[in-house]
Amino acid sequence: MSFTQDAWSSITGIYQDILDHPFNKELGEGTLAKERFQFYMKQDSLYLEDFARALAIAASKAPTPDDIVLLLDFAKGAIVAERSLHQFYFDFFEIQLDAEREPGCFTYTKFLLSTASHDSYEVGIAALLPCFWIYREVGLHIHKHAKPGNTYQKWIDMYSSPEFSAVVDQAIDLTDRVADGVSAATRLEMQEAFIKSTQLEWMFWDSAYRLRTWSPESPQSS
Numbered sequence: 001m002s003f004t005q006d007a008w009s010s011i012t013g014i015y016q017d018i019l020d021h022p023f024n025k026e027l028g029e030g031t032l033a034k035e036r037f038q039f040y041m042k043q044d045s046l047y048l049e050d051f052a053r054a055l056a057i058a059a060s061k062a063p064t065p066d067d068i069v070l071l072l073d074f075a076k077g078a079i080v081a082e083r084s085l086h087q088f089y090f091d092f093f094e095i096q097l098d099a100e101r102e103p104g105c106f107t108y109t110k111f112l113l114s115t116a117s118h119d120s121y122e123v124g125i126a127a128l129l130p131c132f133w134i135y136r137e138v139g140l141h142i143h144k145h146a147k148p149g150n151t152y153q154k155w156i157d158m159y160s161s162p163e164f165s166a167v168v169d170q171a172i173d174l175t176d177r178v179a180d181g182v183s184a185a186t187r188l189e190m191q192e193a194f195i196k197s198t199q200l201e202w203m204f205w206d207s208a209y210r211l212r213t214w215s216p217e218s219p220q221s222s
């Protein structure tokens with residue numbers, strides 16, 4: 001079994017929890033409260049900056065020029081393509097980027113930056129893969145069930161698009177090439193990093209739904 005098939009089969013439970021999360025259910029139905037989406041969008045902008053940084057760190061460790069370029073293209077894509085989506089919702093919902101990284105975003109971005117910096121190239125790549133792959137699967141799932149006239153249609157269209165899917169295929173292919181021939185110990189470390197990022201994806205949505213901040217009154221219990 002390829003590394004990525006194996007890795008995906010180890011996260012099916014968390015993936016189901018992500019699909020079932022009220023944030024994603026309500027986003028698909030178009031009923032998600034505006035303040036939850038606003039919170040998510042602000043945190044996601046901060047996330048994407050660090051995601052691009054982590055990709056650039058991984059790029060600096062890539063053993064071939066082709067993979068340096070691939071990872072830098074991913075980094076650029078994270079900033080350029082997703083900024084346009086974010087700008088749309090920032091205008092639409094009159095969102096100001098006045099936030100700091102709250103716990104869900106902080107934990108995930110620090111994990112990605114630290115893994116890309118201090119762990120091996122292979123483990124860094126495995127940590128970065130769920131950021132692509134989970135979003136495509138969630139995007140496609142929501143797209144299939146989304147209510148017409150949904151306020152969040154632009155977000156749904158972006159992550160279920162063939163263009164995004166092509167990028168995700170490249171990230172999966174890169175990860176399998178990287179995993180090819182690594183020791184059993186490294187493969188295990190890669191799998192653990194893949195699982196951790198998937199859990200942090202869940203936590204990112206959960207934190208947005210609960211509007212969870214550093215303030216002691218947070219998180220909200222419902």
Ligand SMILES: Cc1ncc(CO)c(N)n1
Binds near residue numbers: 047130132201
């Ligand atoms: C938290 C998070 N993970 C992944 C993506 C997709 O790149 C995103 N926009 N935000």
